[in-house]
Amino acid sequence: MLKPLISRMGGKSKLRKTIIGMIPEHSCYVELFFGAGWVYFGKEKSKVEVINDIDRELVNLFKMLKYHAEEVRRLMTYEICSRDIFSEYKNIDINSLTDIQRAIRFIYLLSQSFASKGDNFGYGTTGMPGPQIFNTENLLKIKERLRNTYIENLNFEEIIKKYDRPHTFFFCDPPYFETKGYKDKFTEEYHIKLRDLLRNVEGKFILTINDHKQVREWYKGFNIIEAEVGYSVCKDNKGRRKFKELIITNY
Ligand SMILES: C[S@@+](CC[C@H](N)C(=O)[O-])C[C@H]1O[C@@H](n2cnc3c(N)ncnc32)[C@H](O)[C@@H]1O
Numbered sequence: 001m002l003k004p005l006i007s008r009m010g011g012k013s014k015l016r017k018t019i020i021g022m023i024p025e026h027s028c029y030v031e032l033f034f035g036a037g038w039v040y041f042g043k044e045k046s047k048v049e050v051i052n053d054i055d056r057e058l059v060n061l062f063k064m065l066k067y068h069a070e071e072v073r074r075l076m077t078y079e080i081c082s083r084d085i086f087s088e089y090k091n092i093d094i095n096s097l098t099d100i101q102r103a104i105r106f107i108y109l110l111s112q113s114f115a116s117k118g119d120n121f122g123y124g125t126t127g128m129p130g131p132q133i134f135n136t137e138n139l140l141k142i143k144e145r146l147r148n149t150y151i152e153n154l155n156f157e158e159i160i161k162k163y164d165r166p167h168t169f170f171f172c173d174p175p176y177f178e179t180k181g182y183k184d185k186f187t188e189e190y191h192i193k194l195r196d197l198l199r200n201v202e203g204k205f206i207l208t209i210n211d212h213k214q215v216r217e218w219y220k221g222f223n224i225i226e227a228e229v230g231y232s233v234c235k236d237n238k239g240r241r242k243f244k245e246l247i248i249t250n251y
Pocket of ligand 1: 008009010011012013032033034035036037038039052053054055154155156157173174175176186
């Protein structure tokens with residue numbers, strides 16, 4: 001199993017083995033909300049694979065790894081952990097950067113920020129500065145893994161419409177419902193749109209989402225499994241709680 005290069009809020013590091021064990025037979029694997037890609041990087045290759053995320057910077061990073069992994073690796077070795085550099089990267093006009101520089105900036109901001117949100121410089125007295133930035137070991141393996149994968153940068157609706165077939169399996173891990181901290185607001189309207197599309201797909205799907213009364217209502221009639229996962233996206237201990245998550249399937 002490969003470890004992703006970046007962290008992302010809601011990443012499935014703790015749940016990936018369970019999810020992978022539940023993936024049904026398929027020949028086309030489609031991940032609608034890729035993020036860091038814990039499941040994709042952990043599972044066996046499928047015949048055809050598609051990864052999608054609406055975040056342009058994330059998709060640019062994977063494209064740069066696919067085509068220019070050596071150069072990304074070379075540039076990463078120059079990076080050091082500094083509040084000033086963090087601030088420069090955060091405030092720079094990305095249109096003034098090359099695509100490779102944009103990829104480095106993206107890794108830098110995620111790996112050096114609190115809870116990988118890219119907003120505030122992360123520092124502490126008990127851990128060394130973001131090790132990922134110096135850890136380039138996995139990079140070539142990740143590049144190899146991405147070689148035969150379609151990388152998409154579309155809204156989930158379009159991906160479902162384009163790739164839905166009886167032999168398709170969709171892994172769907174959207175931003176949680178009514179949960180603070182996500183950069184893009186994934187509204188109730190989006191959640192219902194996703195449910196309506198998933199209800200009618202020819203293929204199979206797994207959806208992972210926070211355990212919420214409303215979500216259970218939307219997916220009444222589907223198979224719902226509960227899973228308990230620990231998350232720590234808060235600086236104080238009060239926010240570090242165990243959360244229940246739902247794994248919903250149509251098979
Ligand atoms: C919970 S994260 C996915 C985490 C991922 N499963 C992992 O293991 O790292 C949700 C992702 O959905 C993406 N996203 C948000 N709105 C989207 C949309 N309308 N269409 C596609 N992707 C979207 C976000 O950019 C984010 O990376």
